Amino acid sequence: MKIIIVGCGKVGTTLAEQLNKENHDIIVIDKNAGVVNSISERIDVMGVVGNGAVNKVQMEAGIEDTDLLIATTNSDELNMLCCLIAKKAGNCHTIARIRNPEYDSQISYIREELGLSLAINPEMAAAMEISRLLRFPSAIKIDTFAKGKKEILKFIVPEHSVLNDMKVRDVLKRLNCNVLICAIEHNSEVVIPSGDSVIKAGDKISFIASPVESNEFFRQVGIDNTIIKTAMLVGGGKITYYVAKMLENTKIKVKILEQNAQRCNELSELLPKAMVIHGDASDQELLLQEGIGQTDAFASLTGFDEENIMLSLYAASQSKAKLITKINRIAFENVIDSMNLGSIIYPKLITAETILQYVRAMQNSMGSNVETLYKIVADRAEALEFKVVNEPCIVGIPLEKLELKENLLIAYIMRKGRFISPRGKDILEEGDRVIVVTTVTGLNDLKDILR
Structure with a gap:
């Protein structure tokens, strides 16, 4: 398929890389010539320098015979305008990244009026994954199938687990749990296991089960699925806002640490049930004072990967909290995965997954x-x-x-x-x-x- 991507930031670049690997014809548009040239040199895509919301620029990119336009600039309004022009000029499918919480309540109206095929909010998608993890802390990753009736969960096999040295075929027989082990990550190797595959301590295991079955499985293998009662969120950005909003009607008490005083005031008004603390989370005394040693969950959600990594490592040294670490760049994925960072959230990969799912469904003629x-x-x-x-x-x-x-x-x-x-x-x-x-x-x- 021919796909135009407007905006070559983190999400746009990731999409260009992923879709290029799947043999699509990709054209990227961005105002920054240096960024366009860098992407064009690194991966096999065509680049156009200019404003993606201008009809002439879209024409230069070939909008008239394009199948899909994806707008991922930093401006929601610009993304919507790009899609509106593309719909008129090329009558193609359109996807817009819309991040502002103010648009949440009218997203269905916006989609219908602009003819959007999909509206994606990376921060909200990441927050939904985090809220699922807080409700099921034993897992480091959770995704759902069949409208939530089946889940695919990932966890790390503990050192002294009954699973250590057990063959996959023996799991059902010995533990009497109706789960299906579908992937094993051993060091840097990923395998789809056979019945004779052997599970080792330290392996990352992905399995499919219903919520009830997965609870029983964790109990049988000796992993305590402690209910989260308190969560400390560092950073007052959009993801933190969405997570706290989603947890408002649960029994989880949320504490937010943010160093910008104005943002603290905004969050206090938007999230009356959360406790908002003004302070720098890199101050170890502040973290100890605010109860990092006693919190059940700790999520480092600042805009800086290095800070998030250091905060999670410090939290791991001070508590047994469920750790959640937000990472924007994925260049050092293998190194990051080897650290004790708990559940790692890549907002741009979550966005790319959603769009890839739509693209594959779109191109399928059967x-x-x-x-x-x-x-x-x-x-x-x-x-x-x-x-x-x-x-x-x-x-x-x-x-x-x-x-x-x-x-x-x-x-x-x-x-x-x-x-x-x-x-x-x-x-x-x-x-x-x-x-x-x-x-x-x-x-x-x-x-x-x-x-």
């Missing part, structure tokens, strides 16, 4: 659209939910007779509200939904699971 898509491990493993249409090469054929690609697992079949753990004799029927986990990234259609 109808077996990607309903849901999650990156389990950055660019190395994905979990996807497909809807099954009448595809003769797949429907009605026993799974054991399908020539599936390597490193691919059909995790669950959902049929008329019932979940089926697939065996070799099972078949796929039209109307089913299927969860697939694979290290073969870039699947667009259910038939792509075949060799």
Whole structure:
């Protein structure tokens, strides 16, 4: 597909990289010639220098035969205008990044009036992930399938866990837990496990289960899923605001540390149930005074990666709190993942996942659209939910007779509200939904699971 991306900031650049890997024809637009040239030299994309909201600039980028325009500049209003012009000039699909909390209540109206295909708020998406983690602190990552009926959770196997040295095939039999282990990260290696794969302490395990089943599984493997009662959030930005807002009707008491006095006053008015503290979180005495040693959860959400990393490492040394660390840059992902930073939140990757999901569904002409898509491990493993249409090469054929690609697992079949753990004799029927986990990234259609 031909895709125009307006705005080459963190989100725009990440999208250009991800979509380029999936063999789309990418054109980037930005006012900064240096940024455009840098991206064009680094990845195989065409660049146009100019204001993406100007019809002439969009014409130069080829809007008339474009399939999708994605506007990710720092201005919500500019993004909306870009999409409006693109809709008129090219009648293409449009996606706008809209971040201002003031627009939240009217986002449906904005989408309808401007003809937007998708409106994405990176900070709100990140906050939703954080709020899920605070409700289920044993996991370091949680995503949902089948409208929340199944979850994919990631956790680190503790040193003395019963799982250490256990084969995957023995998990159900020995623990009597109906969970499906679908990915194992051992050091820098990511594998889709077979029954003979062995789990080791320190491995990051991803598994699929219902919320009730996952609770029982954590209990059986000796991981305490302590209920979070207090949360300390450092940084008073948009993510912190959204997290505190989402937790207002829960029993979690929220404390926010922010060094800008004016922002503290704003947050105090917007979040009457939260305690807002004016102070510099890099001051260790302040953190100790405000109870870092006793808090159940600690989230470092400032705008600086280095500060977030240092704050989380300090919190880990002072408490047993559930740690959440926001990271904007992903250049040193392997190094960051090796640190004790708890759950790492990459807002721009969350945004990219959402848009990639939409793009894959859009380009699919066969109808077996990607309903849901999650990156389990950055660019190395994905979990996807497909809807099954009448595809003769797949429907009605026993799974054991399908020539599936390597490193691919059909995790669950959902049929008329019932979940089926697939065996070799099972078949796929039209109307089913299927969860697939694979290290073969870039699947667009259910038939792509075949060799």
